[in-house]
Amino acid sequence: MFNSYDKPLPIIDEDSKGYWEHARAHRLSVQVCKACGHRHFPPTPVCPACLSNTQSWEPVSGRGTLVSWVTFHRAYWTAFRDDLPYHVCLVQLEDGPLVVGNFVGAIPENAAMGMPMKVQFDDVTPDISLAKFVPA
Incomplete structure (x- = not known):
């Protein structure tokens, strides 16, 4: 089913987990701040616009x-x-x-x-x- 893939693979952590779950389902997603609505990528533990730590992943x-x-x-x-x-x-x-x-x-x-x-x-x-x- 899958060919041998020998290139570096991402390290999936709590910040990026949502992105990779969406990608596996063939949906592109970005991180969205629940406090101010700022959309950003790559993932961050806090919003780069307002510093809230309430982040989620939304498909685009x-x-x-x-x-x-x-x-x-x-x-x-x-x-x-x-x-x-x-x-x-x-x-x-x-x-x-x-x-x-x-x-x-x-x-x-x-x-x-x-x-x-x-x-x-x-x-x-x-x-x-x-x-x-x-x-x-």
């Missing part, structure tokens, strides 16, 4: 716009060596913060700032699904 649409991208030609971890070059993108979510992810496959031929993007999930282990992005 997974749609956004391409802000920037980069191609890595160096493997900082040995497990990524066979993937070189690999491509990382920065996406501004329609209903949330900026998120960093990978493109699914190569950079789209017509990649441009502002390009509509949507999330797609890659099930890499029975417990971990990684959010990646494709043109919408």
